[in-house]
Amino acid sequence: MTFDELPPFIEYHFGPENLQRICQQGMHILFERARGIPGLVVPMLKKILAESKPDGPIDPFTLDDILQRWELT
Incomplete structure (x- = not known):
């Protein structure tokens, strides 16, 4: 997925209230750690x-x- 697709993806899977809790910087961190892979975004989030x-x-x-601690387990 592209970075622009991340917010609608999060909103679809976790609701608009959880989307609002993550700032732009947090979105970039999540996207980079998940490498844009939807199958990683869901468990990470x-x-x-x-x-x-x-x-x-x-x-x-x-x-x-x-996310750093998640990657170590």
């Missing part, structure tokens, strides 16, 4: 949402940290 506070924006540094 599930992990991010599970380890983040349930409300409010997800800090891009926190998002990056979660």
Whole structure:
């Protein structure tokens, strides 16, 4: 997928409220770590949402940290 396809993909799979929680920088981090592969975006974002506070924006540094730890397991 292309980067431009990522927001609608996230909205479709996780809803508009979760899409709004991720800033542009966070989107870039997620896209780069998943290498644009939809089959990686879904489990990565599930992990991010599970380890983040349930409300409010997800800090891009926190998002990056979660993905770094996810790749080690």
